[in-house]
Amino acid sequence: MILGIDVGGTHTDAVxxxxxxxxxxxKIPTDAAHLINSLLRVxxxxxxxxxxxxLQRVVLSTTLSxxxxxxxxxxxxxMVVAGGPGLSPALLPRIPHTFxxxxxxxxxxxxxxxxxxEEIKAVGEKLRREGIKHLGVVGKFSxxxxxxxxxxxxxxxxxxxxVSLGHRMSGHLNFRRRxxxxxxxxxxxxxxxxxxxxxxxxxxxxxxEVPIYILKADGGTFDVAKSADSPVQTILSGPAASIxxxxxxxKCDEDAVALDIGGTTTDIAVFADGVPLLExxxxxxxxxxxxIRGLRTRSIGLGGDSAVSYxxxxxxxxxxxxxxxxxxxxxxxxxxxxxxxxxxxxxxDGDLAVASLTPLAKQMGRSVAATAEIIFTEACGKIVxxxxxxxxxxxxxxxxxxxEMLAGKIVAPKTLHVMGGPAAAMADALGEMLAxxxxxxxxxxVANAVGAALARTTAEITILADTERRLLTIGEEGVQxxxxxxxxxxxxxxxxxxxxxEKALAMGAHPEDxxxxxxxxxxxxxxxxxxxxxxxxxxxxxxxxxxxxxFTRGQSL
Numbered sequence: 192m193i194l195g196i197d198v199g200g201t202h203t204d205a206v207x208x209x210x211x212x213x214x215x216x217x218k219i220p221t222d223a224a225h226l227i228n229s230l231l232r233v234x235x236x237x238x239x240x241x242x243x244x245x246l247q248r249v250v251l252s253t254t255l256s257x258x259x260x261x262x263x264x265x266x267x268x269x270m271v272v273a274g275g276p277g278l279s280p281a282l283l284p285r286i287p288h289t290f291x292x293x294x295x296x297x298x299x300x301x302x303x304x305x306x307x308x309e310e311i312k313a314v315g316e317k318l319r320r321e322g323i324k325h326l327g328v329v330g331k332f333s334x335x336x337x338x339x340x341x342x343x344x345x346x347x348x349x350x351x352x353x354v355s356l357g358h359r360m361s362g363h364l365n366f367r368r369r370x371x372x373x374x375x376x377x378x379x380x381x382x383x384x385x386x387x388x389x390x391x392x393x394x395x396x397x398x399x400e401v402p403i404y405i406l407k408a409d410g411g412t413f414d415v416a417k418s419a420d421s422p423v424q425t426i427l428s429g430p431a432a433s434i435x436x437x438x439x440x441x442k443c444d445e446d447a448v449a450l451d452i453g454g455t456t457t458d459i460a461v462f463a464d465g466v467p468l469l470e471x472x473x474x475x476x477x478x479x480x481x482x483i484r485g486l487r488t489r490s491i492g493l494g495g496d497s498a499v500s501y502x503x504x505x506x507x508x509x510x511x512x513x514x515x516x517x518x519x520x521x522x523x524x525x526x527x528x529x530x531x532x533x534x535x536x537x538x539x540d541g542d543l544a545v546a547s548l549t550p551l552a553k554q555m556g557r558s559v560a561a562t563a564e565i566i567f568t569e570a571c572g573k574i575v576x577x578x579x580x581x582x583x584x585x586x587x588x589x590x591x592x593x594x595e596m597l598a599g600k601i602v603a604p605k606t607l608h609v610m611g612g613p614a615a616a617m618a619d620a621l622g623e624m625l626a627x628x629x630x631x632x633x634x635x636x637v638a639n640a641v642g643a644a645l646a647r648t649t650a651e652i653t654i655l656a657d658t659e660r661r662l663l664t665i666g667e668e669g670v671q672x673x674x675x676x677x678x679x680x681x682x683x684x685x686x687x688x689x690x691x692x693e694k695a696l697a698m699g700a701h702p703e704d705x706x707x708x709x710x711x712x713x714x715x716x717x718x719x720x721x722x723x724x725x726x727x728x729x730x731x732x733x734x735x736x737x738x739x740x741x742f743t744r745g746q747s748l
Contacts, residue, residue, distance in 0.1 A: 192245045195644025196233060197432050197637075198253040201454030201496060201512070202612070203229040204640040205237045209245075211741070213748045216637045218612075220515075226255065227389035234397055243398045251415070252406035252432035252643040255386050256379045256425045260477050265378035266325045269318035269351075271311070271343055272370060273330040275303065284370050284479070288323055290314045292343070299657060300335030300664060306343060315347045325380060327373035329357030331366045334666030335655055341669065353380045360423070361482035362653025362666035362731065365472065371479040376423035383422030390415055402699045404648070408474055408485030410435045410467065410593070410736045411649020414699035423483055427474055430458040430488040434467050435642030437608050439738055440632040442745035446604045448578055448627065451639065452611035454496035455512045457574055459489040459581055463602050466592040467736075468585065484651065486593070486736075489581045493573050495527040495613040499566050501554045508569045517547030524548050527613065529566035532559060535616035571617060575624045593736045594708075610635035633748060645742055648700035651710075651733040652691040654683045659717055659725030665690060680714055680728050687732040695734055703740040707732055 193208040199221060207215040217236040222228040230251075259265055269288045274280065275295025283289075292314065294306030318326070326347060333340045337358040344354045355376040357369045394403055404412035408427040418425065433451035437443070437460070444465035451458040461468050467486050474485035492510025500507045500523070508526060516527035518539030524547035530536045531544040545559055552562040582602060590600040607627035609618040614635045622629030634641060653666045656678050663674045663686065670690075674682075688707050695705055711731035717724045738744060 192241070192247060193644045194234070194237065194246055194249045195640040195642075196230065196249070196251045197429065197639035197643055198226055198229055198251065198255070199429055199453060199639065200254050200258060200456070201494070203233045204637040205233040206634070206637050206640040206644055207237050207241070208641075208644055208748070211746065211748065213634060213641070216634065216640070218636060226253070226386060227393060230390065230393045231396070234393065238397060244400070246399055246401045248402050248404060249394070249399060250404040250406060250412055250643045250646065251390065252428040252639060253386070253425060254429045256383060256422050257427055257429065257476065259379050259382050260375060260426065260479070264382070266381050267321075267323050268325045268327055268374055268377040269321075269323045270327045270329070270370065270374055271314060271347070273306065273339060273343070274366065275331055278331070278366065283367055284374070286370070286374050288318065288321065290317075294339055296330055296332045296336045296339055298332055298335070299660070300332060300655070300662070301660075302336065302338065306339050308346060311343055311346045315350060319350055324352040325377040326351050326354040327357070327370075327377045328354060329366075329370050329373050332364070333358040334362050334364060334653065335664055336671070337669040353377060355380070356669070358666055358669055359421070361473070362651070363472070363482050365482060368473055368480050368482045372423060372473070372481040372483060375426070375476075375479055375481065376421065379422045383425070384419060387415055387419045404699055406432055406435070406643045406646055407649065408483050409469070409649050410438075410486050410646055411734070412646050412699070413648055413650070417698055423481065426476055426483060427485050427488065429639065430460065430490060431486050432639035432642040433458050433610065434460045434486050434488065435646045435738075436610065436638030437462070437632065437642070438467060439641055439645045439742065439744060440634065440638065440748065441608050441630065443606065443608070445606060446602050447606040447608060448582075448604045448625075449608040450574065450578075450610070450621070452574075452609065452613045452617060453494045454515070454612065455492070455494045456490045457493050457577070459491070459578055460486065461581065461585060461602060461604065463590055463592050463597055463600055466594055469591045469593045471589070471591045487585070489577060491573065491577045493526075493570060495525065495530075496521070497526050497570065499524045499526065499529070499551065501551050506555070506565065506569060508566060508573065516544065518544040524551060526566060526570045529563040529570075530613065530616045532563035533567060535567070536613070567620070571620050571624060574621060578625060606630060608632060610638040612636055641748065645738045647704040647737055647739045648695055648698055649734045649736045650691060650695045650698060650700075651731060652687045652694065654687045654728070654730040654732075656683045656728035656730075657725065658728070668694070676725065678728070680712055680730060683728050683730045684709055684712065684732065687730050691732050691734065700734070701740065706735045706737065708735050
């Protein structure tokens with residue numbers, strides 16, 4: 192059996208899958224202040240009468256890190272940055288408590304200037320006086336030689352709660368993005384530790400003794416205990432879960448749009464020839480451009496519980512959420528109340544829904560039914576406008592899927608997959624406005640939990656081989672090893688595949704899910720004094736995102 196749990200901003204959903212069939216599903220309100228309560232409640236509902244020893248895996252997706260960043264509920268972070276010459280600090284991300292230190296590694300990974308230990312200790316003392324307990328250390332070319340980052344962290348770490356290292360975040364060279372990524376990792380580290388501890392406590396309380404995974408932004412999983420040092424990998428976990436839900440439940444081999452309409456937000460994703468799109472460089476959140484590999488999504492502040500008001504002659508639908516629909520005991524009229532009045536859904540108390548819209552109708556000089564129709568049309572129109580804007584944005588850039596870049600591809604969706612609580616009420620209207628064929632997948636109300644449950648582990652490894660220096664570097668792992676001068680790209684790929692396999696198994700991957708592919712393979716001749724001095728070989732290998740072994744996409748659950 193597999194237990195999938197999606198801890199969303201409004202609801203926590205869970206599914207219990209056995210033999211790739213859903214045995215049970217549950218949906219409860221999320222206790223945002225105490226997520227452990229949501230986990231315990233939904234697990235109790237799902238696992239009552241079940242033998243936890245029959246579980247094979249538990250997978251969670253969560254909005255914890257995303258919400259902490261969006262709401263500004265993050266820790267203060269001290270950033271220690273070694274950029275070297277060539278780039279003004281003014282052009283780098285402006286993060287408070289950032290110190291630019293001397294010492295740097297050049298583009299070949301050679302230490303060009305040593306760090307100043309006394310300078311670093313002085314920086315540490317300044318940060319301690321400020322009461323800062325979390326650090327980020329980033330060197331411009333640390334992915335090609337992490338020695339100075341490691342040395343700087345060693346000089347500082349004894350007096351701080353946690354130090355995030357730039358070379359651990361990604362093998363890509365983008366300095367600005369690595370700074371932002373490292374900052375965010377430290378900023379959410381404290382709250383994420385509490386979440387991991389709560390999850391492990393929950394697991395013990397349920398007598399669960401199987402691997403526990405968390406979903407990453409790229410739609411892949413990794414062991415929840417291993418995730419503790421890389422919480423930034425879990426940003427946008429919720430939207431990734433919805434995409435994996437569509438990937439698992441929909442028979443889709445065409446261009447399509449997927450909507451996950453929740454209580455607070457609507458997440459939009461796009462499929463090219465049935466394959467989810469990927470952010471090329473990394474996801475962006477609250478203005479922070481990161482190196483976190485992620486599925487390409489767009490979220491807007493509109494959902495079933497979006498508050499509705501009429502002020503200064505104008506109707507406002509969202510982005511605020513004050514609580515559930517008035518028909519369900521909430522404090523104000525919502526989009527859901529309008530859908531209840533229009534008999535598009537039959538939940539809650541219809542009289543309460545009518546009562547909540549009556550003052551609005553009087554303000555607008557309309558009947559309650561006409562007001563409800565205007566609210567519903569406005570809500571659908573906002574979603575449609577966001578979809579069209581997203582498609583235009585995609586078609587103005589190269590299209591990257593989780594498998595490859597599609598050169599010259601123009602995405603032209605004809606199908607609309609709609610899931611979430613309001614899916615049945617809104618799908619037809621949205622499909623008509625977009626001129627797409629609307630499809631509501633089976634179990635759409637718990638699609639995120641299904642997507643999390645069936646996702647497999649993902650990871651990537653970047654190899655840099657410098658045959659002149661006879662040195663191979665694995666950026667993300669902080670590993671360096673000697674190589675012969677006649678080293679080849681084929682050998683680098685072989686090492687990358689082996690190291691990736693080791694990394695994936697340590698992250699909790701199952702051997703049968705290890706579908707390794709080469710996504711970058713470049714060689715550059717290095718010339719010195721008119722003669723070729725060696726080669727610079729760059730290789731990147733990844734575990735392809737997808738569904739666990741044995742499950743066929745689109746099969747009936």
